[in-house]
Amino acid sequence: MFTDEVTGVMRAPDAAGRFGRFGGRYLPEALVPAAEAVEVAFREAWADTAFTAEYRRLLATYVGRPTPLTECVRLSERLGVRVLLKREDLAHTGSHKINNVLGQALLARRMGKRKLIAETGAGQHGVATATAAALLGLACTVYMGHTDVRRQAVNVFRMELLGAEVVPVTSANGVGTLKEATNGALRAWVNETEHAHYCIGSTMGPHPYPWMVREFQRVIGDEARAQCAEVPDVVVACVGGGSNAAGTFAGFVDTPARLVGVEAAGGAAVDKGKLGVLHGFMSHFLQDEDSQVLEAHSISAGLDYPGVGPEHVHLAETGRVRYTSVTDEQALRALKLLTRTEGILPALESAHALAWVVDAAATGELAAGSTVLVTLSGRGDKDIQQIREHLG
Amino acid sequence: MSVGLGLRADGRRLLIPYVMAGVVPDWLDLVRGVVEAGADAVEIGLPFSDPMLDGPTVQRASALSAGRGGRPGPLLDELAGLDLDVPLVVMTYANVAMTLAPERGVGGFVDHLAAVGVRGVIVPDLPLEESAEYRARAAEAGVDAVLLVAPACGDDRCREIARASSGFVYCMSSMQITGERADLAQTARETARRVKGMTELPVVTGFGISTVQHAVEACADADGIVIASVLMRMLVDGAPVAQVVEEVATFRRALSSVQHSPVGG
Ligand SMILES: Cc1ncc(COP(=O)(O)O)c(C=O)c1O
Numbered sequence: 001m002f003t004d005e006v007t008g009v010m011r012a013p014d015a016a017g018r019f020g021r022f023g024g025r026y027l028p029e030a031l032v033p034a035a036e037a038v039e040v041a042f043r044e045a046w047a048d049t050a051f052t053a054e055y056r057r058l059l060a061t062y063v064g065r066p067t068p069l070t071e072c073v074r075l076s077e078r079l080g081v082r083v084l085l086k087r088e089d090l091a092h093t094g095s096h097k098i099n100n101v102l103g104q105a106l107l108a109r110r111m112g113k114r115k116l117i118a119e120t121g122a123g124q125h126g127v128a129t130a131t132a133a134a135l136l137g138l139a140c141t142v143y144m145g146h147t148d149v150r151r152q153a154v155n156v157f158r159m160e161l162l163g164a165e166v167v168p169v170t171s172a173n174g175v176g177t178l179k180e181a182t183n184g185a186l187r188a189w190v191n192e193t194e195h196a197h198y199c200i201g202s203t204m205g206p207h208p209y210p211w212m213v214r215e216f217q218r219v220i221g222d223e224a225r226a227q228c229a230e231v232p233d234v235v236v237a238c239v240g241g242g243s244n245a246a247g248t249f250a251g252f253v254d255t256p257a258r259l260v261g262v263e264a265a266g267g268a269a270v271d272k273g274k275l276g277v278l279h280g281f282m283s284h285f286l287q288d289e290d291s292q293v294l295e296a297h298s299i300s301a302g303l304d305y306p307g308v309g310p311e312h313v314h315l316a317e318t319g320r321v322r323y324t325s326v327t328d329e330q331a332l333r334a335l336k337l338l339t340r341t342e343g344i345l346p347a348l349e350s351a352h353a354l355a356w357v358v359d360a361a362a363t364g365e366l367a368a369g370s371t372v373l374v375t376l377s378g379r380g381d382k383d384i385q386q387i388r389e390h391l392g
Numbered sequence: 393m394s395v396g397l398g399l400r401a402d403g404r405r406l407l408i409p410y411v412m413a414g415v416v417p418d419w420l421d422l423v424r425g426v427v428e429a430g431a432d433a434v435e436i437g438l439p440f441s442d443p444m445l446d447g448p449t450v451q452r453a454s455a456l457s458a459g460r461g462g463r464p465g466p467l468l469d470e471l472a473g474l475d476l477d478v479p480l481v482v483m484t485y486a487n488v489a490m491t492l493a494p495e496r497g498v499g500g501f502v503d504h505l506a507a508v509g510v511r512g513v514i515v516p517d518l519p520l521e522e523s524a525e526y527r528a529r530a531a532e533a534g535v536d537a538v539l540l541v542a543p544a545c546g547d548d549r550c551r552e553i554a555r556a557s558s559g560f561v562y563c564m565s566s567m568q569i570t571g572e573r574a575d576l577a578q579t580a581r582e583t584a585r586r587v588k589g590m591t592e593l594p595v596v597t598g599f600g601i602s603t604v605q606h607a608v609e610a611c612a613d614a615d616g617i618v619i620a621s622v623l624m625r626m627l628v629d630g631a632p633v634a635q636v637v638e639e640v641a642t643f644r645r646a647l648s649s650v651q652h653s654p655v656g657g
Contacts, residue, residue: 004647016522025515025519025522026486026518026519026521026522027517028444028445028516028517028519028542029516029519029520029539029540029541029542029544029545029553029564030445030539030542030543030544030564031544032519032520032521032542032545032549033542033544033546033549034544058594170451171455172454172456172459173441173454173455173457173458173459174441179442179645181446182401183442183443187444187445187447187569189566190444190445190567190569191567191568191569193544193567194567208501224624247433260419272595274491274494275490275491276487276490276491277485277486277487277517278487279442279444279492280444280517285487287487287491289494290463290464290465290492291440291464291487291488292439292440292441292458292463293441293442293487294441322499365604
């Protein structure tokens with residue numbers, strides 16, 4: 001039922017690092033050799049069974065993989081559709097981010113780098129990177145927008161406890177969130193390419209990052225596919241930069257399952273963004289008529305990014321994945337519902353994916369009795385403060 | 393028509409001050425002033441929300457411009473009235489170059505540059521592999537696409553960049569973003585020397601040229617220099633345009649001594 005073009009959409013990008021028109025490597029010359037070195041190292045490592053065995057060993061013994069598939073009996077009854085959750089919230093450090101970070105940390109060590117650089121919004125990717133650095137004995141510096149440093153004081157402390165240095169990024173005209181954290185990390189990478197590896201947290205950035213991060217997250221989809229007795233009718237994941245969704249979809253792209261990516265309404269780059277270039281890649285970005293990139297706005301810091309990974313825009317163009325968005329309020333309602341019916345407090349990011357399911361079940365877009373797999377990308381503990389402010 | 397920044401052979405060292413468009417209300421006076429003070433070309437920055445390669449000073453200059461309502465398109469149009477006898481070279485990021493004329497992409501952008509009399513363009517995040525269309529369109533528009541070389545680039549890559557560049561070749565002095573520094577990086581002279589052996593185009597060193605001494609030292613190998621953060625810092629700290637022009641004149645005097653020096657030749 002699928003054409004070659006469609007089944008081919010989640011293979012490696014072309015030689016220029018493109019998925020269709022999107023992706024590429026838009027970097028200053030100072031970073032081109034560094035990105036090329038990452039690409040070469042990743043290609044070699046991913047084909048090296050010693051590397052993949054070490055990676056899988058850490059996933060099993062350190063992350064706690066495979067993460068379970070949970071059947072939500074009470075929620076399913078409520079919604080009239082069968083809901084299965086892929087439980088990335090049960091992974092070490094509380095989200096899927098650790099899958100990618102361990103892969104990149106091993107790669108950094110293999111490349112002889114002594115230090116990891118990372119950007120973080122709420123702190124989930126920063127905590128994961130600080131954790132992997134501690135595990136492998138690497139130094140770690142995490143760039144974080146100055147507003148997020150203030151808002152996420154506990155996560156800052158957590159990273160520092162793990163031995164990482166957290167650098168607040170202040171830019172003269174910015175609001176101090178993830179976009180600026182990424183600018184800060186990229187500038188640091190320019191200055192430190194020799195000894196530092198830039199550990200990007202999602203399927204974004206210059207080639208080979210969108211592809212490499214998807215490959216490190218593919219474990220989510222591959223496991224889930226093996227855990228489902230039958231292919232679900234619909235597979236849903238939230239999309240910030242798009243790493244948990246890309247990893248999930250990779251396991252189902254060649255099945256008849258409908259794939260749905262859910263963005264935050266205030267950061268819906270696939271639909272509302274325009275073609276542009278930021279942070280080293282071509283994709284859709286929220287921007288004004290004067291080519292200035294806008295800030296995204298979402299209650300969920302992990303979805304607060306004005307762009308989206310290049311492969312997702314390509315998947316949208318080919319029609320293989322449908323992208324949609326939900327509001328903060330919808331996400332909060334879904335969060336409360338899951339917590340009350342199943343005793344699982346999801347991350348605000350993951351609550352977006354769930355919110356689409358709740359609404360689609362109500363409107364009939366999800367036929368009664370159909371099976372829906374939702375990737376629960378993380379646990380809500382990190383968001384307690386935010387949730388309390390809105391629901392408390 | 394080329395930027396034609398003087399012939400390498402005549403030994404005159406090229407001085408290229410950077411001015412962020414719209415950084416102060418009288419920024420056009422600054423552009424005229426630096427030309428009178430002896431600039432061989434002026435690099436014009438266009439404000440962008442996410443300047444990947446810029447340190448705090450140029451970021452502040454960009455934010456000052458944006459905060460005063462400075463937008464790339466209208467700022468470019470302000471250049472049209474300037475009648476200068478040295479070339480203007482615009483520097484901005486790929487997103488601006490590709491989306492400012494939404495329907496016509498980089499082609500529309502370089503046409504806009506040509507229409508307002510800009511003779512060269514630098515887009516530092518369009519590296520060699522991503523620059524083919526940009527270079528072709530710039531050539532059609534009669535605008536020189538200046539490419540950058542970094543110290544980390546291997547010889548083969550440097551040679552290819554030098555071959556693809558037009559107007560001049562821009563050497564990053566070190567593996568650092570823009571900003572003032574205490575010393576000229578070791579890599580500055582090495583990189584310029586390496587690239588000079590690969591091209592007939594002038595080789596201009598920029599990034600971190602913070603003092604007259606740095607400029608003179610860099611020009612022992614390079615054909616010229618770009619100075620940016622030192623000038624922008626004066627402006628964002630409130631110095632009047634005349635004082636910045638005087639600073640440029642000081643650089644000019646110092647570089648004029650290099651052209652006669654034996655190492656300079
Ligand atoms: C729990 C959780 N889910 C999702 C995301 C969004 O990232 P991505 O779109 O790469 O999966 C984040 C990012 O911080 C996160 O922490």
